[in-house]
Amino acid sequence: MSELKDVKGIGPKSELLLNKLGIYNIEDLLTYYPVRYDILKRSNLDEVTEDDRVIIDGVVDSIPLVLRFNAKLNKMNFRLSYKDGVVGISIFNRAFMKPNLKVGTRIIVIGKYEKEKNILTASDIKFGILNNETKIEPIYHLTSGLSNKNLQTYINNALMSYGKDIIDYIPNYLKEKYPKFDIKKYIALNIVHNPPNESKLSDMIKRMKYEELFCFMVKINYLKSIKKKELGIKRNIDDKDIKSFYKLLPFKLTLDQEKVINEIVTDMNSNKIMNRLLQGDVGSGKTIVSIAAMYFNKLSGYQSALMAPTEILATQHFNNISKILDGKCTVRLLIGSLTKKEKEEIYDDLINNKIDILIGTHAIIQENVKYYNLGLVVTDEQHRFGVNQRALLKNKGITPDVLYMSATPIPRTFALTIYGDMDISIIKEMPKGRIPVETIIRKEDQISEVLNLMYEELKEHHQIYVVSPLIENEGESDLTSVINLKDEFKKAFSKVNVKVDMLHGKMSNKEKDNIMDKFKNNEINILISTTVVEVGVDVSNASMMIIFDANMFGLSTLHQLRGRVGRGNIKSTCILISKSETERLKILEETNDGFKIAEEDFKLRGSGDLFGTRQSGDMYFKIANLREDFKILEYANVDAKEFLKRTEPENMIIKNKILEMVDTD
Secondary structure, X not given: OOOHHHOOOOOHHHHHHHHHOOOOOHHHHXXXXXXXXXXXXXXXXXXXXXXXXXXXXXXXXXXXXXXXXXXXXXXXXXXXXXXXXXXXXXXXXXXXXXXXOOOOOXXXXXXXXXXXXXXXXXXXXXXXXOHHHEEEEEEOOOOOOOOHHHHHHHHHHHHHHHHXXXXXXXXXXXXXXXXXXXXXXXXXXXXXXXXXXXXXXXXXXXXXXXXXXXXXXXXXXXXXXXHHHOEOOOOOOOHHHXXXXXXXXXXXXXXXXXXXXXXXXXXXXXXXXXEEEEEEOOXXXXXXXXXXXXXXXXHOOOEEEEEOOOHHHHHHHHHHHHHHOOOOOOEEEEOOOOOHHHHHHHHHHHHOOOOOEEEEOHHHHOOOOOOOOEEEEEEOOOOOOOHHHHHHHHOOOOOOEEEEEEOOOOOHHHHHHHOOOOEEEEEOOOOOOOXXXXXXXXXXXXXXXXXXXXXXXXXXXXXXXXXXXXXXXXXXOOOOEHHHHHHHHHHHOOOOOOOEEEXXXXXXXXXXXXXHHHHXXXXXXXXXXOHHHOOOOOOOOEEEEEEOOHHHOOHHHHHHHHOOOOOXXXXXXXXXXXXXXXXXXXXXXXOOOHHHHHHHHHHHOOHHHHHOOOOOHHHOOOOOOOOOOHHHHHHHHHHHHHHOOOOOHHHHHHHHHHHXXXXXX
């Protein structure tokens, strides 16, 4: 296919602006979908009230007159002839439009109408006319220097010159199955970018969503099929080994934990490569299960690697695992703060089989780290162990089992589809003796009550998390920011010896780790943060979580944040402060079950909140929405499985094109 610069109207400057939007080739441009559509329906001026948004179309009936009040304020007046008569139009700060508003020009005017004066004060003027009394206008996400009109022109020029070359990933037999999708892709794209009516637009959006989800499920099911064929390590773990692990523990495991350990042992005793997702609420005991897997792996004569998202979390894992497996396994920690000599010592011990379990960030599986016989990789939810990483290890002659741990509960049917390339284990039962976190909702005007509750916790020498959606105030935002809160709490507790500090994503990893270290060591009493604390370190002395503008977060995110407290044996509280939407938040007052909350979140907000920040290229969709389009996803999944079995030439060509796009992360 041709390049962006070959499209009429796209010069070097425009190409750079398109690159900023993630548009690097013609296919990117043609599949850069509108974020929304403005449906412009003609109003009847006899029926509108003063507050109604009015839309009329007609022709300019008089030369516009511009009144200038000062350098920053001007007003333009002219008459518009429309189907029922003539109306006066006033619009502010659009004097630059005057040369284009010649008498006879067809325009659409949007604004508010004053019946007594017969004047429409416009908020916007668009060129053109409303066909059949309706016009659908695509609205795109833009970058500074690029207008909606320009982008649409580039897309239409590309469609005209190169639309027929774009690859259609829906095979003909599926188009027969779904007759509404039996339309050439470039025609479907033309309708999406230039909708003639709402009905055709709706059909073509469904078609493009289906194609995107079909490609995704072909990739997912293909990955699952090749992983099934790969031979892994066959071990011989028996009941005696399992019982020997249980004896190491100072507590009794839950039935769920024992069940999942048995599932993992079955995987490890087979000759297939384990590729298992372990889901469990915060505090449900996933780490103990992973320690069991690493212990059995050592008994079988293999090494394990545990990847954590941050050095401080890696250190926490190291301390916990060393304590439980003391004398049974050699556990080492590889982090950036070690000296060169210490790192080299670890490298030597690793290749010489003197280390059973290596813990660190993703660097522990990189090229310069060589294992004697790596048999198991355990990762947390920040790491999707991808094709590149597998290839890296396979090139060293290693095909380890992989166990993913996720504290983000996801509805099972959804997880089975999205994580179709994995087996799924779930821990729902919480360990005995864990005190549930009490959750209460308060309005902003009840802040004095919240301060009193905080003071009571501080008197007990407990620590407090405070979370805000913003680092600093942006423009006219009325949201509470981390920086503002730090100042406010310093003032509020100025008469008592309280140390307040903050943590946010703009800090370096070193700065974040330093702050978390201080908080863990009780050198900070109140830690004000963005959601970077969502997946974090256990601070058993933290007994209160306060979340400002809680209505800005999804239920699953709030549940994850709440899980930062109640890590010890102290009664803990989570306070949700919200300006609005308190009804939606009530489920958090009613339950601590992350899976129930995830189901509710899935209904209300969709997948974005379930997964947090995008963690894998696989989860990026241009037009599909996993909540709204889950039914389409289910059809696409069934179709993808059947498609992968077909060997007709047309299907093989499409299959090869899709598999070229298999995500390598």
